[in-house]
Amino acid sequence: MANRTSPIEMHWLVDDVMRRWPSTIRIFLDHRMGCVGCPIGTFHAVDDACREHGLAPDDFLQALREAAVKTPVEC
Numbered sequence: 656m657a658n659r660t661s662p663i664e665m666h667w668l669v670d671d672v673m674r675r676w677p678s679t680i681r682i683f684l685d686h687r688m689g690c691v692g693c694p695i696g697t698f699h700a701v702d703d704a705c706r707e708h709g710l711a712p713d714d715f716l717q718a719l720r721e722a723a724v725k726t727p728v729e730c
Contacts, residue, residue: 663719665712669704670696676723686710686718 663672663679669690673680683690688708690696696704701719705712 665702678722678725682718682722
């Protein structure tokens with residue numbers, strides 16, 4: 656089976672991640688992050704958001720990647 660992990664990286668902007676992989680929105684909400692709809696999401700990278708919300712970056716990134724795999728790939 657092919658590796659279906661997402662290429663999401665810590666330096667990617669929060670807004671870009673949520674727009675490209677809408678299934679990741681649930682991860683932000685589950686972690687009680689106010690990133691969904693926040694205008695700072697267009698400037699904050701995933702690592703910035705983790706730092707601001709006191710989250711373990713590696714665990715959060717893994718959750719985002721797993722959620723992104725659930726989003727259908729656009730052609």
